Amino acid sequence: MAEYRPHVGKVVCEISPKFQRSNGIFFGSNPLKHTISVVFLQTSTTGLLIAFLHAILAPLGVTTIFSQLLAGLIMGPAILGDIEVVGKYLFPPKTFYVNDTIALFGCTMYLFLIGIKIDLSNVVKALKESKRSWAIGACSFMLPLMLSISAALFLRSMMSSSNQKLHSSIVSIAFIFSTSSFHVTANHLADLKLLNSELGRIGVSSTIVSGVLSTTLITGVLSSSEKKHGDHNNSYNMMMISAIALVIFIVYVLRPIMFWMIRQTPKGKPMKESYILYVFLMLFGNTLMGEVIGEHFVFGPIVMGLAVPDGPPLATALVEKIDAIISSMFLPLYFLFCGSKFKISLMDTQNFALVQLVALICFLAKIVGAMLPSLFYKIPLVDALCLGFLVSAHGITELIYLQTSLHLGIIDEESYGSVVIGLLWSAGVSTPVVKFLYDPSKRYLAVSRRRNIEHAFPNTELQLMACIHCEENSLSIINILEMSNPTQESPICLYVMHLVQLKGRTTPVFIDHQQVKKNNNSETSYSSKSECMINAFRSYEKQNSGKLVTKLFTSISPYETMHDEICLEIVEKRVSMLIVPFHRQWISTEITESTQPIRALNRHLLRIAPCSVGVLIERGPLNRNSAITCLSYYSVGVVFIEGPDDREALVYAMRMANGPNVRVTVVRLVEPHKKNRTLISRDYDGKLIHQFKFEYVHIKRHEYREEIVRDGVDVINVVKSLDGCFDLVLVGRSHANESTSLFSGLAEWNEYPELGYVGDMLVSSHSSFVGSVLVVQQQRLGAANNHDEHLDTSSHSMKSGQSGV
Structure with a gap:
């Protein structure tokens, strides 16, 4: 020196x-x-x-x-x-x-x-x-x-x-x-x-x-x-x-x-x-x-x-x-x-x-x-x-x-x-x-195997993952889990990820709550933040022993890169569907706003997740029909138009329909020129509708009905008629016929583009719907090459920014 x-x-x-x-x-x-x-x-x-x-x-x-x-x-x-x-x-x-x-x-x-x-x-x-x-x-x-x-x-x-x-x-x-x-x-x-x-x-x-x-x-x-x-x-x-x-x-x-x-x-x-x-x-x-x-x-x-x-x-x-x-x-x-x-x-x-x-x-x-x-x-x-x-x-x-x-x-x-x-x-x-x-997404965007509920093998364990940001999300996920009908023959493995924004440290932390050591002060302090949520899921798991397994994790990382962590876990755990909470919550007539990064996270996941994605929105007390209160039925509605996302929503509802405390109603929106089309034709939509009618409608608590819609006004009227009828409504995020006159002009009023047209009608600030909505998107194979214009910032997303994002 x-x-x-x-x-x-x-x-x-x-x-x-x-x-x-x-x-x-x-x-x-x-x-x-x-x-x-x-x-x-x-x-x-x-x-x-x-x-x-x-x-x-x-x-x-x-x-x-x-x-x-x-x-x-x-x-x-x-x-x-x-x-x-x-x-x-x-x-x-x-x-x-x-x-x-x-x-x-x-x-x-x-x-x-x-x-x-x-x-x-x-x-x-x-x-x-x-x-x-x-x-x-x-x-x-x-x-x-x-x-x-x-x-x-x-x-x-x-x-x-x-x-x-x-x-x-x-x-x-x-x-x-x-x-x-x-x-x-x-x-x-x-x-x-x-x-x-x-x-x-x-x-x-x-x-x-x-x-x-x-x-x-x-x-x-x-x-x-x-x-x-x-x-x-x-x-x-x-x-x-x-x-x-x-x-x-x-x-x-x-x-x-x-x-x-x-x-x-x-x-x-x-x-x-x-x-x-x-x-x-x-x-x-x-x-x-x-x-x-x-x-x-x-x-x-x-x-x-x-x-x-x-x-x-x-x-x-x-x-x-x-x-x-x-x-x-x-x-x-x-x-x-x-x-x-x-x-x-x-x-x-x-x-x-x-x-x-x-x-x-x-x-x-x-x-x-x-x-x-x-x-x-x-x-x-x-x-x-x-x-x-x-x-x-x-x-x-x-x-x-x-x-x-x-x-x-x-x-x-x-x-x-x-x-x-x-x-x-x-x-x-x-x-x-x-x-x-370096592209961090290459490990999960290259997935070519179908990981969704529609193509899952029957009578096998269903792999689900749920992301939660706060304690309020826990009970909603438990109710969705209860409706999903875990059984001995078709059990459910639920991976729960508590997402925490990285603050006060440089490096992200991923905690497996099955392996947290008591002598690790850092992980123990973060585990205590998740303690109430962990106890809720473990308690529900004990009530459903042999039918349900829950595995709990906490991810502390920046919101900008959190989607990479989630997608890597999806690939590793072979998850069929990811359920994420919407960034906006309606609780007891009050509207609470989460941060804009949560919305951006959901959009990232919808764009690149290597499995199906469900966005859960609570506009009503889904919790009233909880497993704890033991009320008779969950009333579940499905709005079916056509396309992979609608099929994924219907298949998930059909699994729910097997449960003893769920009543499913399928509302199919049909254009006049398609009214007389043979259902058992080569199209997958018709086959799935036929399967639902054949296997479930004869059970009195389940129902199927068709609504003739000619334009966007008819679609809006049908969606408005669902108000007060269901605890939970499942809808596809996108539909195969979105370029037709059926949805003409609706894009201009789309407040939340990530929810699709029907989902947005149910939860927008102008809607009077009371209940919960699960917007379902089936896995997009080759997501890296797909450009979803509805997720990009545009004039209608600017409206949502003004209305409470």
């Missing part, structure tokens, strides 16, 4: 009133001559530039860190700051003293956020259990470290003695390029919407290993540099002892206090504001102590963040409080601070080329280092290549290492600029390649 050289900067004298606020232009004061006004301008300008660059580059697969760092370089003195007028008014030297202070404070808070979002149980699990993670993580760190340092030593031996600056720092540069960070990889995956993918799981677990190795080694190197800077022989020893004591204090004093705060918070209630304040005071106190004992300012925030108990209520509350302001205000200033140190005038062409060569060697070595063990563990070639590019992408953690090295004098300002360019292109090249090559 290079010898310690204190960083020397420029001293600027400034009249103190200039640091105060401006009196305003109406009093003859120029705001751009006052520091605080200029800092506000810098913050807003940099933030806007970051947003603009990200809007342009995100479709290419470029992640946020690239836009942030590029904006910092553009706004810095190397580009815009080099323009005389801009540099004079937007970037006067005096502002950078205030700017740098705020930026480093923001960096402190950001590192605290990183610590909060890291689940130590996942880190320990990855380090203990996965040989594959160890192999990929260790190889993707050690191979580039050895090759890049070897190349750096070789290049140093070829340098002339006059090139003293790069000669002393090139090995340190190679080391920075070799480092990895779990948090950086998780952020790249989140931007690419791959956190729930197989590549995401492997990438996160392997960079946990390489990140631990990187952090351990770089901490030793930086501490060694601090040791050289000490004035006394025992300074380093005292600093290390004090650091260990600080860690012990945080873990055994402050962490138990935070657990006490959680215990004092009633279940389901938000954390008290005073508790949040106390945690921030703990953070600032520990950051101060880290500086007092001689540790780097990043030490206290990271340790304190790791000590915060994972998940809700505390970690989630902290992230919600500070995430937005850190990302929107402090980070732009931090990247402006990074850009202010980037000076093209200091850079030498030969030295720049040598640094980029080291960066390229390290970049390629990382790719190879990740690919070799991946191929050994039978990971497909394309996936292994994408994993290599993913772990090669650098981010803010490497930038912090670089800033620290500059502050300690390990590298100089010229080398700093060259390294920044290396970090920039590694992030800019890697993630677009991953976006182009």
Whole structure:
């Protein structure tokens, strides 16, 4: 490592009133001559530039860190700051003293956020259990470290003695390029919407290993540099002892206090504001102590963040409080601070080329280092290549290492600029390649086998999956399950997935409640959130022993990628139908709105799910006829027109009709010219209707009737006539004759396109229907190649956005 050289900067004298606020232009004061006004301008300008660059580059697969760092370089003195007028008014030297202070404070808070979002149980699990993670993580760190340092030593031996600056720092540069960070990889995956993918799981677990190795080694190197800077022989020893004591204090004093705060918070209630304040005071106190004992300012925030108990209520509350302001205000200033140190005038062409060569060697070595063990563990070639590019992408953690090295004098300002360019292109090249090559949906979109109820074998176990977001969804699913008639001859296996939005952590969690270990604090805390729902389904399973099996899971992940998790489970579990709750609920004359992401999730599932999908909408008390109250009959209606979705709905209703407490009525809408068509013809619709009439209508409680409809008005009148007649109505989402005059003009009034025409008529804001509706879509084979225009944003979906989405 290079010898310690204190960083020397420029001293600027400034009249103190200039640091105060401006009196305003109406009093003859120029705001751009006052520091605080200029800092506000810098913050807003940099933030806007970051947003603009990200809007342009995100479709290419470029992640946020690239836009942030590029904006910092553009706004810095190397580009815009080099323009005389801009540099004079937007970037006067005096502002950078205030700017740098705020930026480093923001960096402190950001590192605290990183610590909060890291689940130590996942880190320990990855380090203990996965040989594959160890192999990929260790190889993707050690191979580039050895090759890049070897190349750096070789290049140093070829340098002339006059090139003293790069000669002393090139090995340190190679080391920075070799480092990895779990948090950086998780952020790249989140931007690419791959956190729930197989590549995401492997990438996160392997960079946990390489990140631990990187952090351990770089901490030793930086501490060694601090040791050289000490004035006394025992300074380093005292600093290390004090650091260990600080860690012990945080873990055994402050962490138990935070657990006490959680215990004092009633279940389901938000954390008290005073508790949040106390945690921030703990953070600032520990950051101060880290500086007092001689540790780097990043030490206290990271340790304190790791000590915060994972998940809700505390970690989630902290992230919600500070995430937005850190990302929107402090980070732009931090990247402006990074850009202010980037000076093209200091850079030498030969030295720049040598640094980029080291960066390229390290970049390629990382790719190879990740690919070799991946191929050994039978990971497909394309996936292994994408994993290599993913772990090669650098981010803010490497930038912090670089800033620290500059502050300690390990590298100089010229080398700093060259390294920044290396970090920039590694992030800019890697993630677009991953976006182009890797498709997380290929594992389930390639499914060619029919997985629906219509083509399921009779008298075999029916595999269903239900997604729930809250306790209110549980009883509705249980009632649907009761109507589905599980028997000894035709049992049902129900997979229940409790979907929870990812908050207060970086990586998704998938909990199998059949295997939750009590000593896993993270999974136990999330299991307690699902406890009421779990107990309800297990209680119902006991009542139907031998006829029903329920398996319960919790998925904590971002809504943007939750559909990948669900679809992968569908394929693995061989599910025939997925039932999801509608994003809008009607409860006791009140309308409650769920978040827009839930609607987007349902649309994703309707578009790509490798099985049939049912969207359950509650516009009435389906719960009144529950298994608990033991009332006589569920009254079930089926609106049948024609097409695969209508057949799927009717087949499901026919299964229900076999139950002793279900009464099924099929209402078939027939156009006049099809009235006399022979039912036992070659069309599948006629055969299924004939089967229902032959097998069920002779049982007095079941009924079949036909309604002649000529146009959309007739369809609306028939649908309106269903009001008050049924507890549950099953309808197909789409119909084979939607292009005819039967549905002409209805698209203009379609409030919820994802429900189809008939489903939308039943549940739209203008409907008076009271009851529950299950909108059924049969599995779409080759969903990747099908374009469903009804699910795309359009004029009618805009109406729904205005009416309560």
